[in-house]
Amino acid sequence: MSGPRRRTLRIVTWNVNGLRACARKGFADWLAGSRADVVGLQEVRALPDELPPDVRAPRGWHAEFAPAERRGYSGVALYARRKPDASFRALGDARFDVEGRLLVGRWGRLAVANAYFPKGSGRDRDNSRVPYKLGFYRALFERAERLRRAGLRVLVLGDFNTAHREIDLANPRSNQTTSGFLPEERAEIDRWLAAGWVDVFRSFVSEPGHYTWWSQRIGARERNVGWRIDYVLASPAAMKFATGAWIEPHVRGSDHCPAGVELDAAVVA
Numbered sequence: 001m002s003g004p005r006r007r008t009l010r011i012v013t014w015n016v017n018g019l020r021a022c023a024r025k026g027f028a029d030w031l032a033g034s035r036a037d038v039v040g041l042q043e044v045r046a047l048p049d050e051l052p053p054d055v056r057a058p059r060g061w062h063a064e065f066a067p068a069e070r071r072g073y074s075g076v077a078l079y080a081r082r083k084p085d086a087s088f089r090a091l092g093d094a095r096f097d098v099e100g101r102l103l104v105g106r107w108g109r110l111a112v113a114n115a116y117f118p119k120g121s122g123r124d125r126d127n128s129r130v131p132y133k134l135g136f137y138r139a140l141f142e143r144a145e146r147l148r149r150a151g152l153r154v155l156v157l158g159d160f161n162t163a164h165r166e167i168d169l170a171n172p173r174s175n176q177t178t179s180g181f182l183p184e185e186r187a188e189i190d191r192w193l194a195a196g197w198v199d200v201f202r203s204f205v206s207e208p209g210h211y212t213w214w215s216q217r218i219g220a221r222e223r224n225v226g227w228r229i230d231y232v233l234a235s236p237a238a239m240k241f242a243t244g245a246w247i248e249p250h251v252r253g254s255d256h257c258p259a260g261v262e263l264d265a266a267v268v269a
Contacts, residue, residue: 008184008243009267010035011112012260013157013230015042015213016253019051020078025253027056031061036260037208038105040114042159044075046063068100076158077102078114082107091139091224094158101136104147108268110238111147114156115140120179128180133161137188144235153238153267158258159213164189164199167208168228180229197233200261201245210247215254224249232261 005014005103016022019041024085025263031039048056048065057063066089068074078087084105104113118136140156147154166172175181193199201210211226220226228263234242246263251257 007265007267009263011038012036012258013040014258015045015159015253015256019044020046020254023055039079040157041077042075042116045072066100066103068096076103076106076114076116078103086174109153110268111152111154113156117161119161148235154235157232163227170225196236198239200232200234204245212259228260
């Protein structure tokens with residue numbers, strides 16, 4: 001005889017490509033119906049006081065924001081049904097901290113690091129920002145490893161701005177020299193996996209055709225010509241509690257879609 005169903009936690013990541021614009025396209029309704037317990041947003045591109053009240057402080061949610069110093073750029077947010085026991089937003093390196101790229105919340109023994117990894121392409125569509133991007137990867141890796149060594153069960157989620165393997169983008173051959181699929185960028189995700197971190201979605205779903213970002217060129221999303229660049233990585237201790245993972249390509253409002261994982265609620269204990 002089976003016992004009562006154990007409660008789970010739903011944790012979601014979404015690059016909203018401007019939260020004010022996403023709010024006009026139904027973000028508040030999506031959040032209310034998401035059944036999520038924690039939601040990490042990237043590319044918020046707004047200060048909290050620039051957001052409508054139902055997005056800045058939605059009923060039933062605790063919301064924290066880490067905006068960039070430059071207005072209208074970058075920024076992350078963390079929404080949770082329960083206020084974190086602790087939170088922080090700094091890597092300790094001004095190069096990254098001024099761009100509002102990290103917000104970490106802890107609930108009991110669960111730490112959720114919501115990160116917006118830099119793009120490697122510069123203003124001239126070259127790869128001039130790749131060294132900066134790789135520096136962020138390494139700095140966050142070191143911080144996440146410290147959380148892990150402290151005995152926490154850690155999730156690192158967000159827009160990694162890299163498709164890890166050929167299965168993770170529709171056109172790998174034509175993007176060999178494109179930032180987002182460069183060997184040195186993909187090697188940074190290899191670094192995480194070699195250290196024991198788990199790509200939660202890939203642990204549950206092995207087939208191709210699952211993407212989280214599509215070019216805004218006409219028809220790209222309709223034809224599913226996309227990239228999977230939004231991830232949830234779990235430390236081995238957190239992965240033991242994972243019960244599922246998904247992507248929500250039907251959700252509009254951004255050029256990215258939400259992706260999430262489900263964990264046994266005992267992960268926080």
